[in-house]
Amino acid sequence: MRLPVLTLVIAALAMPAAAQAMTVREFLAKTDALKAQGLLAMTSPDIGLLRDEIKSAGATYRAGLAREIAAGRKPSSCPPPVGQVKMTSDDIIKEFRAIPEARRNQSVTSAWAAIMTRRHPCR
Numbered sequence: 001m002r003l004p005v006l007t008l009v010i011a012a013l014a015m016p017a018a019a020q021a022m023t024v025r026e027f028l029a030k031t032d033a034l035k036a037q038g039l040l041a042m043t044s045p046d047i048g049l050l051r052d053e054i055k056s057a058g059a060t061y062r063a064g065l066a067r068e069i070a071a072g073r074k075p076s077s078c079p080p081p082v083g084q085v086k087m088t089s090d091d092i093i094k095e096f097r098a099i100p101e102a103r104r105n106q107s108v109t110s111a112w113a114a115i116m117t118r119r120h121p122c123r
Contacts, residue, residue, distance in 0.1 A: 021107040022053050024096050028104070031093055054092060057112035058085075064113065076113075078122040085116075 030050055034041040041047065062082065065075045079085055087095075095115045099106075 021109060023105050024099055024108060024111045025104040027053065027108050028093070028096055053108050054112070057107075057109040058082075060109050061113045061116055075122060077117040077120045079116050079120040085120075 027050060030046050034044055034046055034050075037044065065077070065079075068075045096104075096108075096111060099111060
């Protein structure tokens with residue numbers, strides 16, 4: 001009987017932190033820590049974590065647009081096709097830093113959606 005409980009506890013502890021929504025504040029803190037490392041940052045797993053967070057936010061954003069269109073509603077924004085959004089990592093960091101300190105506890109996903117909506121309005 002104890003083995004299944006132990007297995008569940010181990011599985012819960014092993015779940016990736018990325019399963020929880022990263023906030024803009026956390027994203028920027030990780031970015032600042034990486035910059036402080038200089039060239040050593042290239043070996044940090046946080047680079048992949050941040051890249052994956054943005055990819056996930058983008059996928060969630062695109063899925064939301066697809067749901068809006070499938071429901072017959074006008075999409076909240078009209079971005080270029082996947083892979084054609086011209087934003088560098090510096091652009092993303094600049095956008096996140098422009099978010100007022102009091103609103104940086106929002107998820108990267110919701111911040112990404114707001115940025116894309118502002119940058120790519122439907123005409």
